[in-house]
Amino acid sequence: xxxxxxxxxxxxxxxxxxxxxxxxxxxxxxxxxxxxxxxxxxxxxxxxxxxxxxxxxxxxxxxxxxxxxxxxxxxxxxxxxxxxxxxxxxxxxxxxxxxxxxxxxxxxxxxxxxxxxxxxxxxxxxxxxxxxxxxxxxxxxxxxxxxxxxxxxxxxxxxxxxxxxxxxxxxxxxxxxxxxxxxxxxxxxxxxxxxxxxxxxxxxxxxxxxxxxxxxxxxxxxxxxxxxxxxxxxxxxxxxxxxxxxxxxxxxxxxxxxxxxxxxxxxxxxxxxxxxxxxxxxxxxxxxxxxxxxxxxxxxxxxxxxxxxxxxxxxxxxxxxxxxxxxxxxxxxxxxxxxxxxxxxxxxxxxxxxxxxxxxxxxxxxxxxxxxxxxxxxxxxxxxxxxxxxxxxxxxxxxxxxxxxxx
Amino acid sequence: xxxxxxxxxxxxxxxxxxxxxxxxxxxxxxxxxxxxxxxxxxxxxxxxxxxxxxxxxxxxxxxxxxxxxxxxxxxxxxxxxxxxxxxxxxxxxxxxxxxxxxxxxxxxxxxxxxxxxxxxxxxxxxxxxxxxxxxxxxxxxxxxxxxxxxxxxxxxxxxxxxxxxxxxxxxxxxxxxxxxxxxxxxxxxxxxxxxxxxxxxxxxxxxxxxxxxxxxxxxxxxxxxxxxxxxxxxxxxxxxxxxxxxxxxxxxxxxxxxxxxxxxxxxxxxxxxxxxxxxxxxxxxxxxxxxxxxxxxxxxxxxxxxxxxxxxxxxxxxxxxxxxxxxxxxxxxxxxxxxxxxxxxxxxxxxxxxxxxxxxxxxxxxxxxxxxxxxxxxxxxxxxxxxxxxxxxxxxxxxxxxxxxxxxxxxxxxxxxxxxxxxxxxxxxxxxxxxxxxxx
Numbered sequence: 001x002x003x004x005x006x007x008x009x010x011x012x013x014x015x016x017x018x019x020x021x022x023x024x025x026x027x028x029x030x031x032x033x034x035x036x037x038x039x040x041x042x043x044x045x046x047x048x049x050x051x052x053x054x055x056x057x058x059x060x061x062x063x064x065x066x067x068x069x070x071x072x073x074x075x076x077x078x079x080x081x082x083x084x085x086x087x088x089x090x091x092x093x094x095x096x097x098x099x100x101x102x103x104x105x106x107x108x109x110x111x112x113x114x115x116x117x118x119x120x121x122x123x124x125x126x127x128x129x130x131x132x133x134x135x136x137x138x139x140x141x142x143x144x145x146x147x148x149x150x151x152x153x154x155x156x157x158x159x160x161x162x163x164x165x166x167x168x169x170x171x172x173x174x175x176x177x178x179x180x181x182x183x184x185x186x187x188x189x190x191x192x193x194x195x196x197x198x199x200x201x202x203x204x205x206x207x208x209x210x211x212x213x214x215x216x217x218x219x220x221x222x223x224x225x226x227x228x229x230x231x232x233x234x235x236x237x238x239x240x241x242x243x244x245x246x247x248x249x250x251x252x253x254x255x256x257x258x259x260x261x262x263x264x265x266x267x268x269x270x271x272x273x274x275x276x277x278x279x280x281x282x283x284x285x286x287x288x289x290x291x292x293x294x295x296x297x298x299x300x301x302x303x304x305x306x307x308x309x310x311x312x313x314x315x316x317x318x319x320x321x322x323x324x325x326x327x328x329x330x331x332x333x334x335x336x337x338x339x340x341x342x343x344x345x346x347x348x349x350x351x352x353x354x355x356x357x358x359x360x361x362x363x364x365x366x367x368x369x370x371x372x373x374x375x376x377x378x379x380x381x382x383x384x385x386x387x388x389x390x391x392x393x394x395x396x397x398x399x400x401x402x403x404x405x406x407x
Numbered sequence: 408x409x410x411x412x413x414x415x416x417x418x419x420x421x422x423x424x425x426x427x428x429x430x431x432x433x434x435x436x437x438x439x440x441x442x443x444x445x446x447x448x449x450x451x452x453x454x455x456x457x458x459x460x461x462x463x464x465x466x467x468x469x470x471x472x473x474x475x476x477x478x479x480x481x482x483x484x485x486x487x488x489x490x491x492x493x494x495x496x497x498x499x500x501x502x503x504x505x506x507x508x509x510x511x512x513x514x515x516x517x518x519x520x521x522x523x524x525x526x527x528x529x530x531x532x533x534x535x536x537x538x539x540x541x542x543x544x545x546x547x548x549x550x551x552x553x554x555x556x557x558x559x560x561x562x563x564x565x566x567x568x569x570x571x572x573x574x575x576x577x578x579x580x581x582x583x584x585x586x587x588x589x590x591x592x593x594x595x596x597x598x599x600x601x602x603x604x605x606x607x608x609x610x611x612x613x614x615x616x617x618x619x620x621x622x623x624x625x626x627x628x629x630x631x632x633x634x635x636x637x638x639x640x641x642x643x644x645x646x647x648x649x650x651x652x653x654x655x656x657x658x659x660x661x662x663x664x665x666x667x668x669x670x671x672x673x674x675x676x677x678x679x680x681x682x683x684x685x686x687x688x689x690x691x692x693x694x695x696x697x698x699x700x701x702x703x704x705x706x707x708x709x710x711x712x713x714x715x716x717x718x719x720x721x722x723x724x725x726x727x728x729x730x731x732x733x734x735x736x737x738x739x740x741x742x743x744x745x746x747x748x749x750x751x752x753x754x755x756x757x758x759x760x761x762x763x764x765x766x767x768x769x770x771x772x773x774x775x776x777x778x779x780x781x782x783x784x785x786x787x788x789x790x791x792x793x794x795x796x797x798x799x800x801x802x803x804x805x806x807x808x809x810x811x812x813x814x815x816x817x818x819x820x821x822x823x824x825x826x827x828x829x830x831x832x833x834x835x836x837x838x839x840x841x842x843x844x845x846x847x
Binding site for chain 2: 015016019020025026027029030033034037062064065066087153154155187197209230258259260261263274277278280281282284285286288289292293296297300301303304306307308310311359362363364
């Protein structure tokens with residue numbers, strides 16, 4: 001198709017063409033960045049914790065008053081929970097994955113105070129920790145019952161042995177020989193031996209740029225039993241028994257003693273939904289905005305092109321009378337839109353990258369992958385073609401006889 | 408004359424319903440999206456205590472060695488968000504400000520006298536009596552405890568209205584006793600609903616969260632060993648010593664606020680803080696020149712980036728969307744006005760001035776803007792409803808529409824649409840009467 005007459009016609013209609021191109025450009029800039037953000041947030045909310053989450057739940061237990069026999073009470077609770085027919089195992093801890101609360105330690109390979117430390121989350125767990133959470137032990141061994149240390153005042157005890165994640169092991173010992181090597185902890189000024197390595201265990205803080213995002217998989221299991229007036233009982237139910245055991249567990253604990261506060265009983269899948277709620281919400285909102293944006297832009301194209309068709313009815317009639325086919329008329333409007341949309345897409349691609357660079361600087365966002373720009377550009381060009389189709393058909397239906405009539 | 412233009416506008420809009428509907432819809436959707444996010448943004452960026460935000464100050468003291476390569480909390484100046492207990496006690500004793508309070512967030516177990524209720528955990532703020540007058544906390548019953556209760560470590564409590572409703576059915580409970588972890592606390596007052604958003608005095612957890620359910624004296628909380636529920640950050644050295652060792656360490660976990668009404672007070676307090684740090688170095692506690700910082704509420708909120716990145720991104724996206732909607736409306740208006748070249752030419756030929764044509768078209772544009780704004784308001788309510796369904800409770804609490812939001816929406820719609828309509832309107836005034844009439 002000859003482009004020259006289209007350009008000549010467009011020159012007489014500069015503003016309309018510029019308006020459409022500008023709309024397409026801004027649409028593309030938002031679309032690329034929004035899709036990129038959506039993809040990131042969805043990926044974030046699906047990151048594995050390393051635990052086999054589906055059948056695990058957590059009871060937040062607190063004791064009323066100041067009971068002096070805390071250790072016996074906690075042991076009794078755990079024994080009662082483990083004795084439930086639908087329960088596989090249970091342990092008491094300070095923190096659990098997806099909980100958004102816990103302790104951080106600075107860890108290293110020796111106690112030299114001038115050496116930079118690596119941040120890591122501390123999870124208290126006895127030998128039941130790994131089977132209850134369903135962690136994958138890839139090297140070494142689990143804790144033994146004799147290694148468990150009770151923590152029953154504000155002093156953090158020294159841990160003779162620790163189990164760490166593969167990521168932390170690789171950071172401390174890049175040669176891959178962490179097993180059996182020492183690990184230092186800053187607060188306790190203690191040395192521990194790494195006796196086991198788990199494939200993965202996410203820290204409890206998971207928000208996009210929050211605390212924890214810089215050491216996402218650096219976790220340490222320490223063989224501590226939390227003997228405290230508040231703590232989390234982590235419980236693994238048999239498959240299919242989760243909901244029943246959540247109720248039964250709470251009832252059982254109250255049957256043992258009513259001098260307690262159970263703040264919440266929550267499954268890990270629920271904890272995941274809770275903690276990523278805003279990320280998923282953001283993804284949905286951006287999705288809605290993108291859809292609205294594309295709709296508005298396409299209706300804008302329909303509206304303006306319809307107006308152009310109406311304005312040029314006479315010229316179209318003359319062209320038809322001079323032998324232009326219906327297809328020729330449709331093609332004319334499609335080519336015209338293609339030219340405008342492509343211009344818009346090129347400008348929009350630049351805008352998209354500029355917008356992303358700005359977001360990289362102000363929001364610690366990663367760089368936009370170029371694929372998103374190409375995909376977005378294709379979407380807006382195809383959308384333009386689709387939007388122009390109906391007005392173009394209307395144009396093609398202008399009868400050639402119109403040329404013979406006055407306006 | 409305006410009335411006549413309005414009539415013309417209505418007639419003209421009615422003549423091309425599809426185009427009119429498209430324009431109104433475009434503006435409405437754009438306004439709806441941008442107002443939804445702006446409401447959220449405004450709630451986050453709002454001044455939580457406007458009457459006093461320039462007189463209330465929080466402070467930071469560089470009590471950790473600045474050169475140490477340790478845990479990555481703290482800012483570029485190696486300052487922490489909170490201060491240590493020894494510093495808090497020293498500053499409270501110095502009593503340099505008009506009002507001041509050290510404070511922290513924790514919890515107590517409430518054992519209701521009514522045995523139908525199970526014992527439950529209630530979030531608790533430990534503070535000094537100045538907390539209430541400094542922050543203008545309103546009271547339903549009673550009043551803050553006297554300063555002597557701070558000094559005597561008394562077992563007194565100020566309940567929130569919510570907790571008072573739960574425990575006493577909303578009745579005046581002043582003088583009654585509440586059992587907290589097995590100890591009887593005398594109720595001295597009930598605070599009315601008071602939830603400053605953002606919760607500026609403690610931004611460590613739940614920046615937009617609710618204020619605690621009750622308040623007890625800081626000194627009592629320490630005696631009772633009330634555990635810290637907020638952030639507790641240490642620079643090593645917390646290994647031994649139990650509770651006493653823990654609170655007397657250099658760990659930071661206390662928030663500290665001071666009221667300084669005049670600029671002179673601020674200057675005086677600044678030099679007091681500097682001298683305090685010098686004194687600590689002289690006494691051998693610090694081996695470095697410790698920085699001190701004093702920030703008022705607004706500075707503190709900005710320093711803490713209380714407006715979340717998500718809210719900023721959403722505002723950016725939705726205002727770009729509004730821009731697209733306006734470009735769209737501008738295109739449609741252009742189409743509409745140019746489609747009426749004939750009418751305008753006739754009016755011009757019959758003697759209407761360019762100014763009259765301009766006013767007439769602008770009236771039409773403003774009507775479209777107003778309709779779009781109203782539609783946008785409806786969509787904003789819908790959008791906020793959606794936000795509440797999608798986002799966490801903490802954020803959802805921010806999403807309610809107030810009179811200012813409504814005014815912004817309508818004004819934004821009319822102004823933006825009118826601006827977008829300027830070019831098409833100007834084009835209308837350029838229509839040559841003779842040329843158009845001839846073509847007919």
